[in-house]
Amino acid sequence: MSRDRPRSFSDSALSRGRLPSIQPTSKRKLTLCVVGSGGVGKSSLTVRYLQGQFPEYYDPTVEESYITQIEYGFDQHDVEIIDTAGQEEFMLFRDSSLAKGDAFLAIFAINSPESWYDVQKLRRKIIQENDDDETIPIVIIANKSDLDPEESRQVKIDEVLEYCKRCNCPLLETSAKTGLNVTESFRLLLDRISELRPSKFKDSILALPDEHHLNDRNKCVVS
Numbered sequence: 001m002s003r004d005r006p007r008s009f010s011d012s013a014l015s016r017g018r019l020p021s022i023q024p025t026s027k028r029k030l031t032l033c034v035v036g037s038g039g040v041g042k043s044s045l046t047v048r049y050l051q052g053q054f055p056e057y058y059d060p061t062v063e064e065s066y067i068t069q070i071e072y073g074f075d076q077h078d079v080e081i082i083d084t085a086g087q088e089e090f091m092l093f094r095d096s097s098l099a100k101g102d103a104f105l106a107i108f109a110i111n112s113p114e115s116w117y118d119v120q121k122l123r124r125k126i127i128q129e130n131d132d133d134e135t136i137p138i139v140i141i142a143n144k145s146d147l148d149p150e151e152s153r154q155v156k157i158d159e160v161l162e163y164c165k166r167c168n169c170p171l172l173e174t175s176a177k178t179g180l181n182v183t184e185s186f187r188l189l190l191d192r193i194s195e196l197r198p199s200k201f202k203d204s205i206l207a208l209p210d211e212h213h214l215n216d217r218n219k220c221v222v223s
């Protein structure tokens, strides 16, 4: 009589003549937070980036989280994108994300001076939540650049440029509507993470288990 043993997934996979596939994993996900005041286009930019669509309607967000992979160079990075709330009544959700994020897209709309003012306040708050670390990766986004500049550009670009230079924050004009610079804004954020947080950046690379071990073993320790 054969001895009974629990039937495992690998047994059934082997009996069907194929081995279970080993999925690449990362040591740690990168958490990217999209922040800014209500209606500036945080959700639109995120959805445009992930799904290539532009929803015209406005549905205020409480909080949305997307797990995805971003290709950068020869690697795939394990990433969570948090689309945060901009409306006042959901601020508690938004604030809890400020300490969780590894990097931030801080968005204002070119037709809203209040939203530009909020980006400056938000930057201070992000730094505060991250132990006053001024090097936390932040990219500033001027969204809705498709709007008619004559009628709609109410934020003074010189002021924005001066601020970004002073704070060493890259600036990009985007349009979630036309898709202008949408992919580039997430790529620029990854550039900043690789520059300012190289070990976090490396830990988010998806690799097979052996590759992780190889990386650990190959580490050069200087004492």
Ligand SMILES: Nc1nc2c(ncn2[C@@H]2O[C@H](COP(=O)(O)OP(=O)(O)OP(=O)(O)O)[C@@H](O)[C@H]2O)c(=O)[nH]1
Pocket (backbone or CB within 6 Å): 036, 037, 038, 039, 040, 041, 042, 043, 044, 045, 055, 056, 057, 058, 059, 060, 061, 062, 084, 085, 086, 087, 143, 144, 145, 146, 147, 174, 175, 176, 177, 178
């Ligand atoms: N013209 C134009 N409209 C935009 C653009 N991005 C967003 N919108 C519109 O602006 C409105 C608000 O967009 P959302 O993406 O929902 O704004 P949000 O920042 O996520 O807002 P909250 O979730 O409330 O914080 C919607 O009607 C969008 O269609 C853009 O680049 N150009």
Ligand SMILES: [Mg+2]
Pocket (backbone or CB within 6 Å): 042, 043, 044, 059, 060, 061, 083, 084, 085, 086
């Ligand atoms: Mg939203």
